[in-house]
Amino acid sequence: MSDLIDVHAHFTPPTTPEEREARWRSMREAQFLAPAPYHWTVDGALDYMNRTGVTMQFLSNIPKTPDALRASNDYGASLVSDHPTRFGLLAALPTDDPPVALAEIERASRDLSADGFAVTCNYNGISLGDASLEPVWAELDRRRATVFAHPDAYAPASLGRPSPLLEVAFETARTIVDMLYAGIFRRFPNMRLIVAHCGGALPALSGRLRLLGTEAWVPNPNQLDPREIREHLAGLYLDTAATGTAHSLAAALAMTTPDHIVYGSDSGVPCSTEATLEANRHALAHFEGLPRDQLKAIGGNALRLFPEAAARLGRQVTPA
Numbered sequence: 001m002s003d004l005i006d007v008h009a010h011f012t013p014p015t016t017p018e019e020r021e022a023r024w025r026s027m028r029e030a031q032f033l034a035p036a037p038y039h040w041t042v043d044g045a046l047d048y049m050n051r052t053g054v055t056m057q058f059l060s061n062i063p064k065t066p067d068a069l070r071a072s073n074d075y076g077a078s079l080v081s082d083h084p085t086r087f088g089l090l091a092a093l094p095t096d097d098p099p100v101a102l103a104e105i106e107r108a109s110r111d112l113s114a115d116g117f118a119v120t121c122n123y124n125g126i127s128l129g130d131a132s133l134e135p136v137w138a139e140l141d142r143r144r145a146t147v148f149a150h151p152d153a154y155a156p157a158s159l160g161r162p163s164p165l166l167e168v169a170f171e172t173a174r175t176i177v178d179m180l181y182a183g184i185f186r187r188f189p190n191m192r193l194i195v196a197h198c199g200g201a202l203p204a205l206s207g208r209l210r211l212l213g214t215e216a217w218v219p220n221p222n223q224l225d226p227r228e229i230r231e232h233l234a235g236l237y238l239d240t241a242a243t244g245t246a247h248s249l250a251a252a253l254a255m256t257t258p259d260h261i262v263y264g265s266d267s268g269v270p271c272s273t274e275a276t277l278e279a280n281r282h283a284l285a286h287f288e289g290l291p292r293d294q295l296k297a298i299g300g301n302a303l304r305l306f307p308e309a310a311a312r313l314g315r316q317v318t319p320a
Contacts, residue, residue, distance in 0.1 A: 151197075
């Protein structure tokens with residue numbers, strides 16, 4: 001696959017060797033046994049993109065403090081300014097503080113020309129389905145924004161295994177189901193949500209939700225019916241980061257349609273090596289569950305969600 005538009009790529013603002021060493025030691029204490037500190041660079045990202053047919057990466061990074069988050073968004077915007085046809089910015093939002101998040105939506109849109117936004121499923125203890133976030137979703141819906149939802153890959157280990165291996169998939173499923181029952185997708189239909197890692201465990205559970213999710217014994221405050229559950233889940237966009245095999249894609253395609261599958265690599269983080277990135281890309285390119293034209297389209301489906309980035313590339317797209 002070539003001419004790929006990658007919605008799931010991470011970046012790190014400049015760090016010192018001492019900072020990278022400290023983060024590495026903290027990760028190892030959480031059972032993430034990376035052999036050496038990780039160092040992201042612009043040149044390294046561009047080199048990988050050039051060698052593997054990636055035209056553009058939409059970059060995200062979501063620090064856990066307000067000052068670091070704003071500084072990270074500023075740095076991400078500078079990368080897009082320097083490389084407008086290679087990078088896009090998904091500006092991070094601090095979803096533990098709705099007024100601050102609203103201010104950052106405005107700042108990122110006005111001053112940073114962000115292409116979209118990035119949120120964490122559970123940010124400093126606040127889940128995306130929390131009622132306090134109602135004004136944030138309302139503003140994103142008003143702007144018809146594209147939002148990238150990513151689990152907390154730096155959460156504590158679970159049963160002795162690092163969070164990026166298993167827990168990210170289950171946190172994603174729990175969070176999106178909570179948003180579903182909270183009525184967020186019903187009230188804010190103009191916001192487009194990309195869910196990382198092919199939705200984690202969500203697609204595999206989607207049939208169970210449709211079968212059992214509206215039974216009398218299930219709390220259902222917004223009185224969702226099976227049709228609505230099916231439609232809301234089908235309306236999500238799912239990326240292929242670390243999930244380009246038939247094991248994930250078959251379940252995803254049972255939940256949504258091929259045009260809602262977008263390419264994602266998960267590059268730019270220590271849990272992804274070039275070997276695993278390429279194995280995933282190769283698996284996706286050889287997936288037999290779709291006609292070749294639909295499979296090829298996955299690489300560019302994201303441009304419909306980011307028309308301004310498409311314009312930077314000189315592409316004409318029909319917005320999603």
